[in-house]
Amino acid sequence: MALAVKTNQLTKTYNNTPCVNNVDLQIPEGSIYGFLGPNGAGKSTTMKMILGLIKCSGGTVEVLGQTMNDKNRLAILRDTGSLIESPSYYAHLTGRENLKIVCLLKGVPEKEIDEVLRIVRMEKQQNKKAGHYSLGMKQRLGLASALLGRPKLLLLDEPTNGLDPAGIQEMRELICSLPGKYGMTVMISSHLLSEIDQMATHTGIIDRGELIFQDSLAHLYEHSRKQIRLRTMDNKAAFRYLTDQKVTCRIEGEYLTFRDMPDDKLAFLMAGTAASGAGLLRIQEQQQTLEDIFLDLTGRKVSL
Structure with missing residues (x-):
């Protein structure tokens, strides 16, 4: 080149x-x-x-x-x-x-x-x-x-x-x-x-x-880390189920977030979450913005 x-x-x-x-x-x-x-x-x-x-x-x-x-x-x-x-x-x-x-x-x-x-x-x-x-x-x-x-x-x-x-x-x-x-x-x-x-x-x-x-x-x-955002009728119950399944997640406002995973594994977990009584409302895939990537690399924010 x-x-x-x-x-x-x-x-x-x-x-x-x-x-x-x-x-x-x-x-x-x-x-x-x-x-x-x-x-x-x-x-x-x-x-x-x-x-x-x-x-x-x-x-x-x-x-x-x-x-x-x-x-x-x-x-x-x-x-x-x-x-x-x-x-x-x-x-x-x-x-x-x-x-x-x-x-x-x-x-x-x-x-x-x-x-x-x-x-x-x-x-x-x-x-x-x-x-x-x-x-x-x-x-x-x-x-x-x-x-x-x-x-x-x-x-x-x-x-x-x-x-x-x-x-x-x-x-x-x-x-x-x-x-x-x-x-x-x-x-x-x-x-x-x-x-x-x-x-x-x-x-x-x-x-x-x-x-x-x-x-x-x-x-x-490629430095971006995709995340799954999950909204349920009972986030605490969903959190307990996902934690029992060895999924590292956290509650952020009305959503639970965790790292992206293969479709088959995600489908299995969502079926289990629904069966646990948490009640699925919304599932979203979220990718880091360029600002998020920059913050990861530098440790500080820049202007947008």
């Missing part, structure tokens, strides 16, 4: 305290890689090191098959686009004029401006001064700048910040379309579990500077 980004023992230390600690990223080409973690976990610092915006304290970075160093950094960056932390712009210039400057800096023909404006749906606002844009429009302008030059790799740091629900949906659809339509690899950081869940094909979870999980999103869900 070809990798768009590969890091080896990537480390950044401030005042002898590691902010990023021995991180080994592997981002497959053509993937949408969700870089997930709480605020302050080290996401932005890692992305800045990938781009060479800050020097790493240790380790190496490979981008698009080349090891990042001072000699080839500019050549590598010609094939990348990025939106890190907050978009940069000249407030007194229009959106289109800002993009013309980016074209000049990147050596990209200005004819690409119309295309990126269409992609981020900014055609009607292109002649408005950037200083008058809403935060969401500034995010779109930053993304348009990142897309100039048709980069092979796109790094987006919290790109849905400041967008209203409709804007978030549009941004999500746009990001999901980039690998298929333009062959891009997208690395997107977020503390919003629901966003990563709906966009990413692969994910890396960073917590306190350490990468604690990395694989496809499907494999992340």
Whole structure:
């Protein structure tokens, strides 16, 4: 599997305290890689090191098959686009004029401006001064700048910040379309579990500077533990019966919960529960959400 980004023992230390600690990223080409973690976990610092915006304290970075160093950094960056932390712009210039400057800096023909404006749906606002844009429009302008030059790799740091629900949906659809339509690899950081869940094909979870999980999103869900939720007319009687059958269960409000099991065993237990006089009302299968899985891995909650 070809990798768009590969890091080896990537480390950044401030005042002898590691902010990023021995991180080994592997981002497959053509993937949408969700870089997930709480605020302050080290996401932005890692992305800045990938781009060479800050020097790493240790380790190496490979981008698009080349090891990042001072000699080839500019050549590598010609094939990348990025939106890190907050978009940069000249407030007194229009959106289109800002993009013309980016074209000049990147050596990209200005004819690409119309295309990126269409992609981020900014055609009607292109002649408005950037200083008058809403935060969401500034995010779109930053993304348009990142897309100039048709980069092979796109790094987006919290790109849905400041967008209203409709804007978030549009941004999500746009990001999901980039690998298929333009062959891009997208690395997107977020503390919003629901966003990563709906966009990413692969994910890396960073917590306190350490990468604690990395694989496809499907494999992340394999960490999920399915549970059976059972509601009866007499939960105490059902609890006694299930406990006698060596089933570890607990009463949570109006339900009993226990670990999932094969269908034949569950059918046998439910028949026995009904025969015990507990009176079955409802049986539900419940799977952990991405938030639950994250909490299991990190021991703490994150924003939704």
